[in-house]
Amino acid sequence: MTVGNLASAADTVEADRQRDWREALAAMALVGPATALIVVFLIGPLVCIALLSLTDYQLGAKALRFVGLANYAEMFGDRVFRRSLENTLTYVGVVVPLSVFLGLGAALLIEASASLRGFYRTIFFLPVMATLIAMAVVWEFVLHPQFGMLNLALNAIGMTGQDWLHDRKIVLFTFCGIGVWQSLGFNMVLFMAGLTSIPRDLYEAAEVDGAGQAWNRFWTVTWPLLGPVTLFVVVISAIRSFQVFDAIQVLTKGGPNRASEVLLYTMYSEGFEYFRSGYAAAVTMVFLAFVLALALFKTWFLDRRVHYG
Amino acid sequence: MIGRPSPWFDLVRHVTLLAGAAVMLAPFVWMTVTSFKPPHEIFAAELTLLPRQWHAYENYREAFTKVPMLRYLLNGAIVTSAIFALQVLVAVPCAYALAKLDFRGRGLIFAMVLLGILIPSHVPAIPLYIMLWQVKLLNTYAALVIPFVISVFGIFLMRQFFKTVPDELIQAARLDGLSEFAIVWRIMVPAAMPAVISFGIFSVVAHWNDYFWPLLVINSRELAPPPLGVAYFRNEEAGHDYGPLMAGAVIIIAPLVLAFLAAQRRFIEGMTMTGLKG
Numbered sequence: 001m002t003v004g005n006l007a008s009a010a011d012t013v014e015a016d017r018q019r020d021w022r023e024a025l026a027a028m029a030l031v032g033p034a035t036a037l038i039v040v041f042l043i044g045p046l047v048c049i050a051l052l053s054l055t056d057y058q059l060g061a062k063a064l065r066f067v068g069l070a071n072y073a074e075m076f077g078d079r080v081f082r083r084s085l086e087n088t089l090t091y092v093g094v095v096v097p098l099s100v101f102l103g104l105g106a107a108l109l110i111e112a113s114a115s116l117r118g119f120y121r122t123i124f125f126l127p128v129m130a131t132l133i134a135m136a137v138v139w140e141f142v143l144h145p146q147f148g149m150l151n152l153a154l155n156a157i158g159m160t161g162q163d164w165l166h167d168r169k170i171v172l173f174t175f176c177g178i179g180v181w182q183s184l185g186f187n188m189v190l191f192m193a194g195l196t197s198i199p200r201d202l203y204e205a206a207e208v209d210g211a212g213q214a215w216n217r218f219w220t221v222t223w224p225l226l227g228p229v230t231l232f233v234v235v236i237s238a239i240r241s242f243q244v245f246d247a248i249q250v251l252t253k254g255g256p257n258r259a260s261e262v263l264l265y266t267m268y269s270e271g272f273e274y275f276r277s278g279y280a281a282a283v284t285m286v287f288l289a290f291v292l293a294l295a296l297f298k299t300w301f302l303d304r305r306v307h308y309g
Numbered sequence: 310m311i312g313r314p315s316p317w318f319d320l321v322r323h324v325t326l327l328a329g330a331a332v333m334l335a336p337f338v339w340m341t342v343t344s345f346k347p348p349h350e351i352f353a354a355e356l357t358l359l360p361r362q363w364h365a366y367e368n369y370r371e372a373f374t375k376v377p378m379l380r381y382l383l384n385g386a387i388v389t390s391a392i393f394a395l396q397v398l399v400a401v402p403c404a405y406a407l408a409k410l411d412f413r414g415r416g417l418i419f420a421m422v423l424l425g426i427l428i429p430s431h432v433p434a435i436p437l438y439i440m441l442w443q444v445k446l447l448n449t450y451a452a453l454v455i456p457f458v459i460s461v462f463g464i465f466l467m468r469q470f471f472k473t474v475p476d477e478l479i480q481a482a483r484l485d486g487l488s489e490f491a492i493v494w495r496i497m498v499p500a501a502m503p504a505v506i507s508f509g510i511f512s513v514v515a516h517w518n519d520y521f522w523p524l525l526v527i528n529s530r531e532l533a534p535p536p537l538g539v540a541y542f543r544n545e546e547a548g549h550d551y552g553p554l555m556a557g558a559v560i561i562i563a564p565l566v567l568a569f570l571a572a573q574r575r576f577i578e579g580m581t582m583t584g585l586k587g
Contacts, residue, residue: 023411023489024412027489029490030406030489031406031418033402033403034400034403034418035403035418037458037459041433041437042433043421043425045437045440046433048435048436049432049433052435052436059438059442109326110326112318113319116323118573120326122570124333125569125573125577126334127333129562129566129580130337130565130566131517131535131539131562131565133520133536133537133540134536137539137540137542138339138555141343142336142339147351147352147353156356181333184333185333186580189580193581246521249520249524250543250544267431268525277439280435284434287431291429295427299423
């Protein structure tokens with residue numbers, strides 16, 4: 001080894017070190033703003049909301065007191081909160097199976113043949129794009145007891161209509177219907193992404209194996225592969241359903257008589273109408289617990305199995 | 310799926326899907342025809358499609374004059390474009406560093422991004438509201454934009470895409486003397502245009518349609534984005550004046566629906582990716 005080689009090796013090491021250092025500096029500059037904002041607007045508020053739920057803070061108050069789990073105790077003893085939780089679970093329990101089942105049906109039927117495929121896909125997806133709050137106002141008129149399209153149509157075929165938004169026995173299910181209408185197309189395109197990712201070879205192999213009929217092909221090829229995708233869509237759909245708020249806030253304000261009160265509406269009215277921030281934070285924590293449990297289930301369990309997007 | 314379905318199956322398929330499509334379209338149809346009708350036909354309690362007497366001009370004129378409809382649309386355009394521009398500015402450099410550079414703390418930052426994706430935007434609302442209240446920014450455009458400048462979903466999406474860009478391209482750019490910032494904006498972003506467009510669609514759709522956050526932080530008409538505007542319209546001006554109200558709904562959903570009809574594949578792709586976010 002000559003002196004020249006040694007010197008150039010040392011130079012390379014020095015250059016490497018300098019490059020590493022420059023790269024680290026550049027990386028810091030590149031991730032700095034995003035990281036700072038994540039801390040201030042996401043992680044910070046997350047910690048804040050957990051701490052706030054242990055206090056009696058009211059917006060605008062000069063001082064706050066640590067009250068331990070008192071907010072949670074009050075919450076679970078409160079009729080309104082229990083009703084809200086019950087309604088939310090009912091909503092999720094109705095909307096998820098229906099919108100997943102109908103979304104799957106629509107995806108399979110639409111993909112089964114090329115005829116009018118694009119046309120159907122567009123129409124079924126349209127409600128996903130339409131501003132929900134504007135459509136809520138439209139739904140209110142569609143459901144109008146006297147002049148609404150639904151009751152007029154029901155009367156035309158000899159059935160009696162309902163007061164869909166003011167009857168406390170049915171109002172929650174009316175919102176479930178709007179929820180299914182709105183989310184079906186979204187689940188449909190998730191399934192379509194799943195369907196098109198099933199390799200064509202498998203269908204051909206199934207055909208060779210005698211699964212020539214559409215029905216057989218469905219059960220031997222599509223279904224086993226679609227199983228994990230279905231689970232994925234169920235979880236996504238549940239997370240979205242827990243967030244039901246817009247239509248209820250503008251149309252019924254949780255009424256009549258709390259019959260359509262849901263978690264986010266309770267959080268909104270406690271936190272932003274009565275400004276009981278501490279209590280509203282506790283309600284938020286319950287909402288977060290459900291959504292986070294679903295999201296973690298998806299991340300740790302499903303994302304490893306489903307090769308998606 | 311392949312194979313030749315029987316004519317019988319074809320018929321069942323079309324009948325079922327047409328029935329489904331009719332249900333999906335019904336509210337849109339009812340909204341549109343009502344926006345063309347005069348009040349006495351709306352309250353005639355008859356199931357008719359086309360108006361006997363056209364009242365479209367009056368209804369739409371009222372939707373534009375009774376409430377500041379153009380202002381709502383303008384607010385929506387200002388807020389959604391400001392949010393997306395800032396999101397790109399913040400998320401793209403971070404995504405590049407996470408995808409292509411090796412540095413201490415990368416794992417931790419990526420973990421925070423993944424955690425952020427799992428948190429629905431309603432959760433930090435109370436602390437963010439208190440924060441904005443303390444700095445006296447409630448009821449401003451800033452209140453509508455600031456909390457969304459950081460898009461962890463955007464970082465995640467762009468990182469996934471950047472990972473597929475070959476390292477050689479970046480090495481070559483460095484040898485040409487480009488700085489890391491220049492590489493981000495002049496090499497990576499053009500290469501990742503499809504991902505940027507998907508990110509844009511996701512962001513604009515989410516924020517054009519968002520009602521929850523504007524409801525909390527805005528209480529003046531001059532600053533209301535379209536969803537809040539339509540709620541004001543329904544609550545105050547036109548509770549029972551359905552013609553103009555439906556015209557207002559048509560106007561507010563039109564921009565996104567028309568954009569969707571013009572570029573369906575891109576929209577569906579962009580929206581499907583939100584499946585990741587849930």
